[in-house]
Each structure stands twice: as C-alpha cells, then as structure tokens.
Amino acid sequence: MVSSANRVLIVDADKESRDTLAVHFEKSGWIVSIAKDGRQATQVINRDEPNIVIMDIVLPLRDGITTCSLIRKDLSIINYFPIIMMTSSPDRKKIVRAIDAGCDDFIVKPFKFDALLNKVNELVDFQRKKVKEEEKPDEEADKEDEIIVYSKQMVEKAFSNAMHGKLVDYPVIKKTTTKMVEIVHKEKTLPLAFKMRSYNDYTYIHSVNVAALCMSFAYHLKWNDLDLQIVGEGGFLHDIGKTQVDLKILLKPDKLTDDEFSEMKKHPEMGTAIASKQNIEPDILKVIVEHHERDDGKGYPNKLANAQMSKYGKLSAIVDVYDALTTDRCYHKGIDSEVAIERMSSWKGHFDPGYFEKFSSLISTETIGK
Ligand SMILES: [Fe+2]
Numbered sequence: 001m002v003s004s005a006n007r008v009l010i011v012d013a014d015k016e017s018r019d020t021l022a023v024h025f026e027k028s029g030w031i032v033s034i035a036k037d038g039r040q041a042t043q044v045i046n047r048d049e050p051n052i053v054i055m056d057i058v059l060p061l062r063d064g065i066t067t068c069s070l071i072r073k074d075l076s077i078i079n080y081f082p083i084i085m086m087t088s089s090p091d092r093k094k095i096v097r098a099i100d101a102g103c104d105d106f107i108v109k110p111f112k113f114d115a116l117l118n119k120v121n122e123l124v125d126f127q128r129k130k131v132k133e134e135e136k137p138d139e140e141a142d143k144e145d146e147i148i149v150y151s152k153q154m155v156e157k158a159f160s161n162a163m164h165g166k167l168v169d170y171p172v173i174k175k176t177t178t179k180m181v182e183i184v185h186k187e188k189t190l191p192l193a194f195k196m197r198s199y200n201d202y203t204y205i206h207s208v209n210v211a212a213l214c215m216s217f218a219y220h221l222k223w224n225d226l227d228l229q230i231v232g233e234g235g236f237l238h239d240i241g242k243t244q245v246d247l248k249i250l251l252k253p254d255k256l257t258d259d260e261f262s263e264m265k266k267h268p269e270m271g272t273a274i275a276s277k278q279n280i281e282p283d284i285l286k287v288i289v290e291h292h293e294r295d296d297g298k299g300y301p302n303k304l305a306n307a308q309m310s311k312y313g314k315l316s317a318i319v320d321v322y323d324a325l326t327t328d329r330c331y332h333k334g335i336d337s338e339v340a341i342e343r344m345s346s347w348k349g350h351f352d353p354g355y356f357e358k359f360s361s362l363i364s365t366e367t368i369g370k
C-alpha cells in the first residue's frame, strides 16, 4: 500500500538503472527525484525532502556509505527518512559499515522491483507511524496547556468585565468550551481538569477546574456533547456573581459572620443577572443559579429540592464542592481526593445520591495525584 504523496530519491551512477527504477516508481504513483552521485544526493535531499532514499553503495565522488553517514549527521535535514542501500556485492564488512552509517535496509542487485517496493512501503509506513506516535503526546499536551492558560485568561477577563459592569465575552467562552469538549473526548477522563491544578490563582482557576471537571463527569455519565457544552460554559461562569461580592468577604480567611454569609449567598443570583444580560442559554443559567442548591431543599438561593433541580445543577453542585475542598486556597490547603469524597458522603441530604455515587466511583477509579 502506497501512502499519499510519497517522494523517492534514487541515487545511482548508472543512468540505465536509475531510469528503469524511476519508471517503475512513477508507475506505482511515486514522485521521483534523481541523483547520480553522493554530493548531488545531499543537494536533492535538501531541495525535494524525499520520504525515502534508494542509494547504490558504489558511487562516484562520494560513496554511498559516506554519503549516508553525512546525511545522518546533517543537522539541516530535520525529517528522518529511511535509506535503502543497493549493492551487487554484499559483504559483511560493508553491510556493518553501512548500518553504522545509518542505513535502514539493503537490497542486492539484481532484484525484482516488487521486492524493493515492498521494503520501501514497509519502511515509509513504519516511519510515518513512528513520527505520529512521537509527535502526538507533545502536540496534545501543547494544545491542552494552551487551552488551560487561555481559559484562565478568559475567565479572568470575564470576571474583570463583570466586576466593572461590562458584558462577559460569551462568544469566546462558548468557543473555548467547544474546544474543551473535543479534549474531553480525546482524554476520556479527568487528567485535563487535574493538570489545571498546577496553575495557581484560585479565584479564576476554580472556575476553569469546575468547567473541566463538570465536562469530564458529564462525559463519564454518557451525556451528549450539548450537555458537555452546557456544563462547561456553566462551570466557567458559575461563580461570576462573586465579582459583586465585597472582596473582604470573598477572601476572608476566617469563618464568615451570618451577615457576611448572607451577602456571599447572593452570588448565584447576581451571577444569573450578569449572565442574563447576554444571550446565554437557559440551561447554562441553571448551573449558575443552582450550584449551591441541595438535595434536601436546604440550599440557596431558592431552596430547590431534588425534583426541582435540573441535572446541570445537581452535577455542578457536586463538582463545585469537590473542587473547593481539594484545591489549595489562600487560607487552607486542599485535602486529598479520597478524604474529600469521604467528607462529602457524610453530608447527608447535600447531593443527589445517584450522581454522587457515580462521581465518587469516577474519582476513586482514577489514579489522581493531587
Ligand atoms: Fe459558588
């Protein structure tokens, strides 16, 4: 099987041999480059960037083995390509030298073209897979890091806008959430959310954590992408109402007084008011307004009981508490995941029991290091 847009470089001093090979390769759908000696080979490699090189071991000016060795040492050649050496007199010493020089395979002249083509396809496909495998984790990691940093800046901006009575940039939040849905699909699990813990700055990162954790949890519950989008956007914005709460209360290290607590308890409704200024979908508003409601109807602001709460509210209520408990804050160190789950399970009537059970099993099946 020939992969698309393959380019082969044939290096052979014998015109008839290289032309014959070129015709065969072209018939098989390859783009062919030609060189008649070692020096020319290096020039053509730089110009044409072949996927594979077929090179005679005996060449004028610079022999095949030296050329091979120079190619492998040439730092300007960034992409690795396999090199197959052709030889009509295979002797052990030569083969060892050629391997040391960085050649990947041999073919003994005369040969049938199909035999060479098989080797060529195998090597090119192998190389392509190898490159993909090597590049994939870094690429993904880069993308994730980018989105984490970007999400934090985005939330920071949304909070700052809200604090100054400006609109939060909802289209940006929507777009970023869509990107995160893609990542959750690829990751299939929690690491994305937990990577975010390395970024400090609790005020904003809590929102990013909650968004990511909500999405991971929703994915685990097999909710559809629209739901993932809703809990993601809702997660980013769930505490936006805190921008209206006095900073002295918000950052107070000690227990809040009753008055202070009632002030703090206004943030879900304040957040809803901020979000309602824009065309934010009603289900997303549910995350904002319901994330402090409780299963037994003793939550705030509306004392909704289980049956009155949306699934988005139920899910975000669990994630919000879990993240607050496990993340380091200015006045307390976050506790371990297991301890947090244990503590949360002792709070009777707080969370939807079905969702909570699934959340704790999700957390405990993941090897999460905090
Ligand atoms: Fe909150």
Ligand SMILES: [Fe+2]
Pocket: 206, 210, 238, 239, 320
């Ligand atoms: Fe929160």
